[in-house]
Amino acid sequence: MPIxxxxxxxxALLLIAIFFSGAWSQASGLIDDFLFYLPDVQFLMGQHLWxxxxxxxxxxxxxxxxxxxxxxxxxARWAESLMQVLNVGTTIPTLAVLALSMSFLGIGTVPAxxxxxxxxxxxxxxxxxxxxxxxxxxLMEAAAGIGMSPIQRLFKVELPxxxxxxxxxxxxxLTINVGTVPLAFLIGAGGLGELIFTxxxxxxxxxxxxxxxxxxxxxxIVDALIATIAFLVVPRGVNPSRA
Amino acid sequence: MIQLDSLTKxxxxxxxxxxxxxxxxxxxxxxxxxxxxxxxxxxxTTTLKMINRIIRPTSGKxxxxxEDTTGMNTQELRRNxxxxxxxxxxxxxxxxxENITVVPKLLGWDRAHYKERAREMxxxxxxxxxxxxxxxPSELSGGQQQRIGVARALAADPPVMLMDEPFGAIDPINRAxxxxxxxxxxxxxxxxIMFVSHDIDEAIKMGDRIAVFxxxxxxxxxxxDDLLAAPKNAFVESFLxxxxxxxxxxxxxxxxIVSDDIGTVTPGDTLxxxxxxxxxxxxxxxxxxxxxxxxxxGIITRSVARTTKGYCRDHFxxxxxxxxxxxxxxxxxxxxxxxxTTWLPCVDDEGRVCGQITQRAMTRHLGSRxxxxxxxxxxxxxxxxx
Numbered sequence: 001m002p003i004x005x006x007x008x009x010x011x012a013l014l015l016i017a018i019f020f021s022g023a024w025s026q027a028s029g030l031i032d033d034f035l036f037y038l039p040d041v042q043f044l045m046g047q048h049l050w051x052x053x054x055x056x057x058x059x060x061x062x063x064x065x066x067x068x069x070x071x072x073x074x075x076a077r078w079a080e081s082l083m084q085v086l087n088v089g090t091t092i093p094t095l096a097v098l099a100l101s102m103s104f105l106g107i108g109t110v111p112a113x114x115x116x117x118x119x120x121x122x123x124x125x126x127x128x129x130x131x132x133x134x135x136x137x138x139l140m141e142a143a144a145g146i147g148m149s150p151i152q153r154l155f156k157v158e159l160p161x162x163x164x165x166x167x168x169x170x171x172x173x174l175t176i177n178v179g180t181v182p183l184a185f186l187i188g189a190g191g192l193g194e195l196i197f198t199x200x201x202x203x204x205x206x207x208x209x210x211x212x213x214x215x216x217x218x219x220x221i222v223d224a225l226i227a228t229i230a231f232l233v234v235p236r237g238v239n240p241s242r243a
Numbered sequence: 244m245i246q247l248d249s250l251t252k253x254x255x256x257x258x259x260x261x262x263x264x265x266x267x268x269x270x271x272x273x274x275x276x277x278x279x280x281x282x283x284x285x286x287x288t289t290t291l292k293m294i295n296r297i298i299r300p301t302s303g304k305x306x307x308x309x310e311d312t313t314g315m316n317t318q319e320l321r322r323n324x325x326x327x328x329x330x331x332x333x334x335x336x337x338x339x340x341e342n343i344t345v346v347p348k349l350l351g352w353d354r355a356h357y358k359e360r361a362r363e364m365x366x367x368x369x370x371x372x373x374x375x376x377x378x379x380p381s382e383l384s385g386g387q388q389q390r391i392g393v394a395r396a397l398a399a400d401p402p403v404m405l406m407d408e409p410f411g412a413i414d415p416i417n418r419a420x421x422x423x424x425x426x427x428x429x430x431x432x433x434x435x436i437m438f439v440s441h442d443i444d445e446a447i448k449m450g451d452r453i454a455v456f457x458x459x460x461x462x463x464x465x466x467x468d469d470l471l472a473a474p475k476n477a478f479v480e481s482f483l484x485x486x487x488x489x490x491x492x493x494x495x496x497x498x499x500i501v502s503d504d505i506g507t508v509t510p511g512d513t514l515x516x517x518x519x520x521x522x523x524x525x526x527x528x529x530x531x532x533x534x535x536x537x538x539x540x541g542i543i544t545r546s547v548a549r550t551t552k553g554y555c556r557d558h559f560x561x562x563x564x565x566x567x568x569x570x571x572x573x574x575x576x577x578x579x580x581x582x583x584t585t586w587l588p589c590v591d592d593e594g595r596v597c598g599q600i601t602q603r604a605m606t607r608h609l610g611s612r613x614x615x616x617x618x619x620x621x622x623x624x625x626x627x628x629x
Contacts (some may be wrong), residue, residue, distance in 0.1 A: 146396070
């Protein structure tokens, strides 16, 4: 009973605090300050999402086939060493990747998409590979033994059973991608980074937050979106979140 | 029918070549269950898996129903061979229905046909179709999963089945149930089955014939009874265990050794007559009393018959137990031990007395086979000069 009462009291306090902070920001003109950047936020968010969609889409389209190819038995000899290379690649900070891609491709959208693509590629490839390799040998033997061709085995057994792990990779990769896009501003590709970095440079907190808060929200939304897709797409029998 | 002709597998390992299966030649007749038996690493699983090319043979040929499979397309060959593995290997991403219908779909059956087939298979393995078809493998118990595994292998009605320790991972109680169910199914289906096991009791129970393997070689291939009665060498003998005579009890039915030479009395007979009959038939302790329908009604013991006057109906004792013609000797032996008796009356399905089974007849039956076999072997050795 006392715990219930305390929870109720806390909730009431929280509501009051939110109300007063809202009232205060209205009174002090803070909301108006933020709204001043609204058109910028809208435009830059579009750019931001476009960068994510293109680099992420390309990464998914490349990483999954790459993971599949690496997991084939005929590739077993090279797969592990190649995965090591990719693992090392993952440890390079994205900022460094962007810097490197700028030195080769110049400034603008192309080097930014390329840098983001590389950073996103690795987790998805790794998870696709690990997911496919993690399919139990007994399952593979059963699939072969009842007369499935290698392609049928891949699409009917391996991929469905690895799908949850693959989606986990996509989720991680795209969430990181959204959070990394602001850095693309540094090599002239725009995005919400424009508000964040300019805000920092001008010591303009409102400007900085107008970029930072939408970026954070985008990351959360993308994460939730992919989790939802995984929930719906991964077959129930191999979907831990639907068990 | 499955024929293996000098089937050989040599594995190249870092330690050198290992011969996993060495010129295995054998034949499994249509409708028979052949058990490949042996300790681990003896080549039984390798031999089995070479039939559906999970393992590629180094040399030798496999014939199915007389047809050489060497030139066949691997996928096509496998779709016509039912395959059950110990780890079950149901596809967790598919429903039970999808699992069962996977081979019919590969073979291009139409939808109505394979849906119907799934229900048929469920009925065959005694699982309620409506309750199970839409569920996923992870929602089923191990025993239920392996039943589905068997159903999946049988769905396209292949003439031949390969089973790799199919019931090895199931607890003993469920294993016995599922073995019985499977044998019952096999009576109707008459598949030609190769079945890997390392469990001698399972082999005796399930097999029409048993092939014993050791270090890649087929050591002995014979019926369970022959195997137990006449193991070919010391290895087979030790693998079968010292209680192999007891294991044979499972294989012999009362029908085979029942003696219809049974003396009986009726309730209306006097005890004097009973005593005379006991002596006539050479019984030591007692004689069976039957009623008008020739059903066993009681026993008259010798001591009562000797010391008392009167009619049998007033002085009988209850019968310890009766056995049916279809019971196996293991049950009979168990009943004899439990009731401390050396004979038991046998009844037919209507409960009428049709003979008796004695401890002597049992030991003589088991022993005669042993003696005959040992004689054969001695003769054979003599002729080959060994």
